[in-house]
Amino acid sequence: MGKENRRAVFILMICLGIFPFFIRSDYYLSIMIFIGINAIIVMGLSLLMGYAGQISLGHAAFFGIGAYCSGVLTVKLGFSIFTAFFCGIFLSTIMAMAIAIPTLKLKGHYLAVATLGFGEIIYVIFNELLEITGGPSGLSGIPSIHFFGYSFKGGWRYFYLVWTVAILLLIFSLNIIHSRIGRALRAVHGSEVAAQAMGVNVSQFKIQVFVLSAIYASVAGTLYAHFVTFISPSTFSLFVSILLLMMVVIGGGGSIWGALLGAGILTVLPESLRAFRDFDILVYGIILMTILLFMPEGIFKGLTLSLIWMRKKW
């Protein structure tokens, strides 16, 4: 995956490893957990959007499918956590294929609308299937994860769990990017007709990357459900899908690291603005606009460019 990436992953692992030793408060740990969960979804989205050049305006739906599968199957049907987890992945895969295959031929805004529509349909399903999902009042009592009697109930244990999964997926993603698959995806983004002429089965790749990104979101959904133990449809709305999109773009669409950065910033920002009360949306809007105006290619690109510029000066 390249020396630089390997080094960066290593540094990230060290930083995350020692984090709970310095920050013990449950509040900050849970923020980091949410960042981790969002990061997982956003890495998948980044592969889809940044590398393969597709778009999804309904990704919160896959997040929700993972969460609700885990929640409903463990609470209502007494499935084990692992079974429920794999069911979530399975269902997300099927749904992703169900959208991807017919929309393959659609470009740009048509694909966007299809994913938008899908997101809304799933959201309505979560809201309306009262018996299964609990509807707008949500589903509670989701058990926390346990392996062989060791319980992962919040705090630093869940922090390590979530970030271990996140780092593993990060390594997986970086491996893909630096392989023939990654090049094929980027080729599809660059010129579909040329990619085909070079033997890339464009349709198959589009479906594969879409399904992969849906699986990432589903995994995050399971982790989310077992952490908060109570889920409701509002967490999986269009607003959230757009927020995920913004994380990718504002962080830096063309790179996995950018996506991680975006997840971090756009998870922390709304939290930290709570203090502002009536001003919070206003300040949020101002900050977002400022970031976009000064770093239109995303914060990651913006920061690396600034670093290069600074190195030149000194």
Add this chain to the structure above:
Amino acid sequence: MDEEKMVMPQPILETSRLRKIFGGLMAVVDLNFKVMPGQIKAIIGPNGAGKTTLFNIITGILPPTGGTIRFKGREISGEKPHRIAQKGISRTFQTVELFGNMTVLENVMVGRHVRTKKGLIQSGLRLPGVKREERLVLEMAQEKLEVVGLMRRANESASGIPLGEQKLLEIARALATDPQLLLLDEPAAGLNETEKLRIGEIIRKIRGSGITVLLVEHHMDLVMNISDEIVVLNYGEKVAEGTPEEVKGDEKVIDAYLGVEIRYA
């Protein structure tokens, strides 16, 4: 002009009564022609004669309305482009279709896609064999860049290099697929004299390595210089076929280009 005579009796590419109709327009009309292995064959004709359409049909981008195409004796009409690439036909494009979001070297590496096989899971998990395959891909890509003389630009962004070199890059990329038949769509378009000569040399080099070349071109000097045989199209129909000498003097060809009969004293 060197000619390597390959002892293969059957044509590497053969079309039979090929036709393509768009709405009311007959773009390709009952076209019969063949390309022998090891040849450099050129397709010429006025604009709108159906040349690029023909390429698009051969490479699977457009399905033919009728007729057949045989590659190495097997029917390929209606196959998808990526399958045709697998079978051994590669191409360049009239308006350069590079992967602007990747470097020069990476563009050529994509060419190796069709000859490699590690899948999504294997690549993601970096299973054994992936590393070796990657190394081979890198080596072969560098080799092809050497053939066209672009190694020094390897790590530059493909969209940033000048047009002449972009065309060379497309050729390197197509070569990386290890084709047996290479289709070049106006390789000399937009190039100056020096660049044209270079392209001519490279095309000869390519044929020398055993690859058959079929090219569409408007630059007559290049065509006359390097082709073994020429096919002339006009309004989708074959108007003449033969060696450069035969075609040069053909009245129908002169007609097609000038629309006027010229008699020489």
Add this chain to the structure above:
Amino acid sequence: MSLFSEILQFVFTGLTIGSIYSMVGLGFNIIYNATTIINLAQGEFVMFGGLIMVFLTVVLKFPLFVGFPLTVIVVMAIGAVFERFAIHPLRNASLLTLIIVTIAASILFRGIAMFIWGKDPYSLPPFTPGSPVMIGGAVIMLQTFWVLGTTLAIVVLTTLFFGKTIVGKAMSACSFNPMAASLMGIHVRKMILISFALSAGLGAVAGIVITPMSLMDYDRGPMLAVKGFCAAVLGGLGVGYGVVLGGFIVGLLESLTAGLIHSGFKDAVALVILLFILCFKPSGIFGSEEVSKIKKF
């Protein structure tokens, strides 16, 4: 009320709200046709239209015929400022980034609105006072006719503008090929600015006419934007009657679904129908195939 009257009632409600979607969709299309950008802050122009009108006529007690144009002008100015300070500087950024910018702007606008007006909904007195009329057993408020009438007027005016005037045709030229347009003497920057101002003005009109019927609060924008976008895509992203019919379809479907089936589905029904139509006719009901192939987004 008989079933027929009930359905008629839903139809009127649907046409009314559909008119608003049409106007939002029209606003989308004007900007899209000049720039290929999908302006997701379009709904906020509607919101500002309503709320600013409330401020001018209820608080400052301006009469209707003064408040109306004044509000439209103010919102047009907001649109122009938006273009100048947020869109123009990013003109070389990717299309996706620009669309995200419009989302950020929508958040910003909502923040400003919440700051000024708080979270409460506001109302306007109807344009013509009087009791509702009965048509076929359905109860129709007088304001409905204002809404439908205004929509009709707007559609006629914009069709004339884009079809017949030089400025209108110039605007369409810009998105297809800005360089060629500029070489033909069209001042592309100005065209883009005008398209934003015009869209904003349209949004404002929609906001003003609908507020007497369904109130207005700071958060209305996003839902209107989504529905208006559906109307726009259904209509083929053009600036003619397609988007209006698209809007009516969305509005009717929503109203009938909410009334006859279940209100929980109403927000999704528009998108589902849109998806369905796109499967069969990707350029929208009224769009043309060739044109849609050229359009970039």
